[in-house]
Structure formats: C-alpha cells, structure tokens
Amino acid sequence: MQDKSRYDADHFTLHGLWPQPRSNIYCHTSEVNKNLDEQKKYNQLPQPELSPATDRALAKVMPGTMSSLHRHEWIKHGTCYSPTPEEYFVEAVLLTEQINASAVRDYFSGNIGRTIPVSEIKAKFDQAFGPGAGDKVKVKCSNGMITELWINLKGEITSLSDLSFLLQPAEPAASGCQSGLIDPVGY
Structure with a gap:
C-alpha cells in the first residue's frame, strides 16, 4: 500500500543540479573530500552550511539528505556552481518547486501505477513551460520504469x-x- 502522506509519493524529488560540461566537477575541493566522495563515504563529508529555512526546504525536495546525498552533490557539483552551498541549494530547490507546481507534476501524480508515453511527458513540459520545453527533457527508464x-x-x-x-x-x-x-513510492 502506498504511503500518500509522504511528500515524495506524488512530487518530484531532487537528485542534483549539475554545471556543465559534465567534467566540471570537484572545484575548490580538498583531495580528502574528493576521495571520500569517490569512495561513496558521503556521511563523512562536511555538512554544507545552510540557513534553517534552506535546510528544511532541501530536506523536503531531496529525501536523499537522509543518506547524505546533499553532501555528495555539494562536493562534486555544487562547488563548481557557486561559492556557497546556500546559493546552490536555494536555486536547486527553486527549480524543483517550479516543476512540482506545474502540469508535469499533476500528470505524473495522476498516473501513478500506469505506463505513460514519453511523448505525453514532453507535451506536459510544453504546456507548463512553453513550446519546445519538452524537447529539453531526457526521460530515463530502467526495467520498464521511469x-x-x-x-x-x-x-x-x-x-x-x-x-x-x-x-x-x-x-x-x-x-x-x-x-x-x-511506480508508486517505496516499491
């Protein structure tokens, strides 16, 4: 049974915001932190300094904070994006919230448990963010699931x-x- 009380049950969640080119990683990062990150020892990375409001907003849209995903994202990508974790995460949360306030989220939420065509996802992005917006979205699937x-x-x-x-x-x-x-959250 799906737990609909969870935010991530019917909202998009954030993995990361990645500056380009993709090789633009680990800027202004110590070798110690880079090595910890590459070894996936995220909980040993330093906690990004965030305001209480940003910390709450991030925890909401990035459930992965419970497993220190935000520490990894800051060290690997955020350090190349902004001089402060506050700016990086405020802007990542802002973009995630815009998607969650759109017809795209409504479409996904209304189709949990169903198989949907990518063409319809792209059409919902066009509807929410303007003609051609859907062409800028890559849908990734594994084992038949988005x-x-x-x-x-x-x-x-x-x-x-x-x-x-x-x-x-x-x-x-x-x-x-x-x-x-x-697929429903938790499955």
Whole structure:
C-alpha cells in the first residue's frame, strides 16, 4: 500500500543540479573530500552550511539528505556552481518547486501505477513551460520504469529564475525510452 502522506509519493524529488560540461566537477575541493566522495563515504563529508529555512526546504525536495546525498552533490557539483552551498541549494530547490507546481507534476501524480508515453511527458513540459520545453527533457527508464528526468537548462540561474526561460535556449535531449511505468513510492 502506498504511503500518500509522504511528500515524495506524488512530487518530484531532487537528485542534483549539475554545471556543465559534465567534467566540471570537484572545484575548490580538498583531495580528502574528493576521495571520500569517490569512495561513496558521503556521511563523512562536511555538512554544507545552510540557513534553517534552506535546510528544511532541501530536506523536503531531496529525501536523499537522509543518506547524505546533499553532501555528495555539494562536493562534486555544487562547488563548481557557486561559492556557497546556500546559493546552490536555494536555486536547486527553486527549480524543483517550479516543476512540482506545474502540469508535469499533476500528470505524473495522476498516473501513478500506469505506463505513460514519453511523448505525453514532453507535451506536459510544453504546456507548463512553453513550446519546445519538452524537447529539453531526457526521460530515463530502467526495467520498464521511469527512473529519472534530466532537464537541460541554459542561462544564469538565480533565486528569481523562471524555469521557462532556462529551458527555451537549452540543448535538446534524447530520451532513452519511449514509455515507462510510474511506480508508486517505496516499491
């Protein structure tokens, strides 16, 4: 039975915000922290300094904070994005919240337990964020299930950014599947 009281039961959650090119990793990071990260010892990485409000917002949209995912994301990617973890995570949360306030989230939430075509996902992105936005989304699947959405963005991200404006100039993304199951959380 699905636990609908969980935020992640019917909302998108954040894995990370990755500056490009993808080789742009571990900026201004000590070798000790880089080695800990590469060994997946995330709980031994330093806790990013965040305001209480950002810490709460991040824990909501990134349940992986319970397993120290945010420490990994900051050390590997965030250090190349911003001089502070506060800016990096505020902006990542902002973008996640915009997707969760859109027709895309409504579509996914309304189709939990069903297999949906990628074409419909792309159409929902177009509806929510403007024509062509869906072409900037890569849908990743594994064993017939949708596992991730990778969203290409281009432009400067700030605490006031509108996802629509970051999607329009971004590079198109090719999806790895034609359809996939939206599985209930916890399965």
